[in-house]
Amino acid sequence: MVAYRWVIEILRPTGELIGREPVEPDFSPVLEAGRLAYLRLHGPPAAAEFDRPMTIEPVWQSKLGEPYVAALRVAANGNTEFDEVPISVFRQTASRASSDYVARGLLKEGDAFIYLVTAYRHDGAPQTVGARRFSVTAAPAPAPRERRWTEAIGGEVEPGSDQPRLALPRQVLAEVTDCTRGTPGVETGGILIGHLRWDPEARDLFVEVTAQIHARWAVGTETRLHFSAANWTEVRSIVALRKQGESVLGWWHSHPVASWCRQCPEERQRVCPLQAGFLSEEDSTLHRACFPRAYTAALVCSDVADGEVRFAMFGWHGGQLGRRGYHIHGGELPPAWIGPVVDDGRKASEKRGEACVPK
Numbered sequence: 001m002v003a004y005r006w007v008i009e010i011l012r013p014t015g016e017l018i019g020r021e022p023v024e025p026d027f028s029p030v031l032e033a034g035r036l037a038y039l040r041l042h043g044p045p046a047a048a049e050f051d052r053p054m055t056i057e058p059v060w061q062s063k064l065g066e067p068y069v070a071a072l073r074v075a076a077n078g079n080t081e082f083d084e085v086p087i088s089v090f091r092q093t094a095s096r097a098s099s100d101y102v103a104r105g106l107l108k109e110g111d112a113f114i115y116l117v118t119a120y121r122h123d124g125a126p127q128t129v130g131a132r133r134f135s136v137t138a139a140p141a142p143a144p145r146e147r148r149w150t151e152a153i154g155g156e157v158e159p160g161s162d163q164p165r166l167a168l169p170r171q172v173l174a175e176v177t178d179c180t181r182g183t184p185g186v187e188t189g190g191i192l193i194g195h196l197r198w199d200p201e202a203r204d205l206f207v208e209v210t211a212q213i214h215a216r217w218a219v220g221t222e223t224r225l226h227f228s229a230a231n232w233t234e235v236r237s238i239v240a241l242r243k244q245g246e247s248v249l250g251w252w253h254s255h256p257v258a259s260w261c262r263q264c265p266e267e268r269q270r271v272c273p274l275q276a277g278f279l280s281e282e283d284s285t286l287h288r289a290c291f292p293r294a295y296t297a298a299l300v301c302s303d304v305a306d307g308e309v310r311f312a313m314f315g316w317h318g319g320q321l322g323r324r325g326y327h328i329h330g331g332e333l334p335p336a337w338i339g340p341v342v343d344d345g346r347k348a349s350e351k352r353g354e355a356c357v358p359k
């Protein structure tokens with residue numbers, strides 16, 4: 001196995017090189033993306049080898065060639081290629097490097113820059129990419145059990161995409177709404193449990209959330225939420241009592257937006273992008289630490305005003321966290337697909353209003 005040294009080049013839009021920064025990327029989310037892709041392709045028999053060691057190889061840019069990286073190829077031993085992820089996984093590292101350059105006077109605040117990812121072969125010991133750095137909670141390898149999607153949600157809505165479909169009961173939304181309203185002004189949250197399923201008809205995985213467990217011992221402030229060890233103990237005992245063999249599929253937490261924006265004029269509050277839901281840096285760090293599997297999700301419940309609670313779902317996609325769609329089902333209404341867009345119909349990426357208060 002070839003080992004690589006990874007270096008980010010920061011350039012001005014004119015192509016002038018500002019600097020090179022050696023980086024030690026944390027490839028865990030990329031590996032998890034590869035593992036899930038492999039499981040989606042081969043189904044339950046592949047679950048036994050879910051945690052095997054894997055390699056990450058650069059795919060060279062077609063025009064610039066080596067050492068310029070166009071994408072990352074995730075492969076299992078034996079070199080069976082099974083996923084490629086974009087180099088945007090380096091974006092955060094690049095923007096951190098650019099902040100350093102601003103501090104050192106090499107770039108001005110707000111200056112545009114370009115980054116290129118390069119990789120250099122070296123003879124040292126190859127990185128042990130199979131070892132996960134994040135292991136706050138044990139995340140056992142999934143063993144998807146068979147169930148048809150139509151049976152799980154009581155209908156057929158929208159085919160699967162590049163992410164596995166996620167089914168969420170309306171009952172769960174009702175419960176998290178009550179919990180959110182019950183703690184105005186501070187964050188609260190909980191754990192989503194259920195099953196990773198294999199649909200033998202669609203020949204694909206899907207995520208079936210069955211219940212939420214309110215984290216009664218989590219400590220919430222106006223802008224943060226900390227889960228405690230007692231929460232995990234409670235989750236394990238509730239899962240054991242339910243005897244359904246459920247596993248942890250993610251979490252939900254509230255954002256008391258009405259409280260954050262209480263000083264702002266009403267017309268400003270109405271267009272405040274905080275209402276659309278987002279993952280703060282702490283939220284993303286928590287997700288990476290506690291929910292490393294690529295099929296896990298994070299539901300954000302924004303308590304916007306007058307008790308109205310809006311939902312936004314986030315999940316892993318190609319090794320990065322971003323908005324994702326989901327299906328709601330149960331109750332009187334037919335199942336429905338909720339796309340990864342904000343309430344006014346514009347895509348999240350198009351919505352760039354200024355927030356009332358920085359979080």
Ligand SMILES: [Zn+2]
Pocket residue numbers: 253254255278279280283
């Ligand atoms: Zn948050």
